[in-house]
Amino acid sequence: MARKAHPNSSASKQPILSAEVLDGSRGGLAAAGSEQSSGVIDAQLVSSLESQSVSAPCTACGSPRAGDSKFCAACGAPLEIADPSAVVAGNSGSSVSAVPNHMFKCQNCGSEVATSLDQRSYVCPFCDSTYVTEISVSRSGRQRPEFVIGFAVTSQDAEEKFLEWLRRNSWFRPGDLAVKAISEKQRGVYLPFWHFSVHAASSWSARIGEYWYRTEHYTTRDSKGNTVRRTRTVTETEWFPLSGHHNRYYHGFLVPATKGISEAEARAIHPFQLASLTRYRPYFLAGWMAEEYSVEMPEAMEKTKEEFRQRQVAEIQRFLPGDTQSNLSVNTEFDVTGSDLMLLPVHVLSYRYRDKVYRFLVNGQTGKVVGEKPYSATRIGVAVAVILAVILIVFVVALVMSAR
Ligand SMILES: [Zn+2]
Ligand SMILES: [Zn+2]
Structure with missing residues (x-):
């Protein structure tokens, strides 16, 4: 009778009643999203949200400036020290106010977009539909964004990226694609995302099985028909109950609250460097569009919890001792320590070709491109x-x- 030694198993044969398998450290980075699912997006760690000083964005490219530097870190343009409310950024050309004063709802895709651009007619930036109606800017009960990442990629850069991207394999493009007219449809849009800081506390219990090997004697007949005694090794499993706690602090996960682009597109346009998050000020939106969130906070929080519930189970499974396990039951309680609405910059180019909508996206912070042609x-x-x-x-x- 020999017990098989196992590195993870306890040396003692006594059943262990409780064990602390893992102790999550507060503020530790969660495992990168191998088990990613259901509309939750991994992102960079949020840092120094409060410590960042905020001043008016660059007038040339609209990206936020740090402290009172004299030149823009994104485009190198000299920065004027001006009254933030007077700053103009984004797609200038038509008259621009620092605060979004128009809001429209697309009757085709349902997205709601606020803008400070004064235009006679609007086109939905997400589905290229002109079937839009202006709605009231100030609606009660709407949460204001807490954080924003300004545009570091200018509209001109984004347009060049589109043309260059379209040029690849250009022979296969339809000959009647009106490229120039299409490239003018590009709009810089702040897309809404929810972010939660969550402490997850799980209690778990499971049955842990350890193999041991028993030598068994048996009688059989050999090839000559004689009765012989032989021995063989039989694997047996010894089960014992085990339970414990697993705590972890999660943050840096984003739930898209946009209706304009798909969840797959929202995931593809990531990552954003959340270290550059700045406290939201209305002048960030000057000259850009901003989509209203269309996923409510409780729904986004449920998605976040479901994702972390699964991650907790996966982590506990990974650290269970023994040769085999069964009946794992995990109960996870959440303590939500922070919920924020964020606006992240994306250049959106939507156009129709033969009644199909095509979209080309540029991450307004990193320049990463995503699209279908x-x-x-x-x-x-x-x-x-x-x-x-x-x-x-x-x-x-x-x-x-x-x-x-
Ligand atoms: Zn700039
Ligand atoms: Zn639309």
Whole structure:
């Protein structure tokens, strides 16, 4: 009778009634999102939200400035020390006020967008629909954003990124794509995200199984028909109950609250460097658009909790001792220590081609691009036909040569 030694298992044969498997440290970074699901996005650690001093954004590119530096860190333009409320940023051209004073709802995709741009007519930045109606700017019960990351990528840069991205594999683009007219549809939009700081406290219990090996004697007949005694090793499992606690502090996870772009797009445009988060001031929106959140806070919090509930279970599973486990039951309680609405900068370009909406996105902080472009079925068909023709010719030539 021999017990198999296992590095994770307790050396004692006595059943262990309680064990502290892991002690989550407050403020520790959570494991990177291998078990990522359900609309929660990993992001960089939030740091020094309170310590950052805020002054008016760069008038050339709209990115926030740190302290009282004389030049913009993003574009190098000289910064004027001006009254923040008078600062103009973003897509200048039409008259711009520092505070969003227009708000419209797209009747096609349902997104609600605030803007300080004074235009006679609006086009939805997300679905390129003109079917929009102006609604009241100030509606009660709406939460104001707490934090914002300013645009560091200018509209011109974003447009160049679009043209360059479109140029790749350009032969397969439909010939009638009005590229110039399309590129003018680009809009800088602040997209809403929810962020929660959460302490998760889990109590768990499980049955831990450890293998041990028993030598068994048995009788059988050998090839000559004689009765012989043999021995064999049988694996047995010894079960014992185990329970414990697993605590962890989570933050840096974002739940998209946008209706304008899909969850997959919101995930693809990440990451944002949340270290540059700044306290929200209305003048950040000057010249840009800002989407209203359309996922309410309780719903976003539930999504966050569900994600962390799963992560807690996955972490506990990873650290359970023994050779095998069963009946794991985890009960997780949450203490939400902070909930914030954030606005993150994205250049959105939506256009229609043959009744389908295509979207091209540029992360307004990092310049990362995400998009889908139309391909010409005719041109792809031509390319395939040419390749097939070449193969056929080679085949026929080979046939003729071998027939000689
Ligand atoms: Zn600048
Ligand atoms: Zn729309």
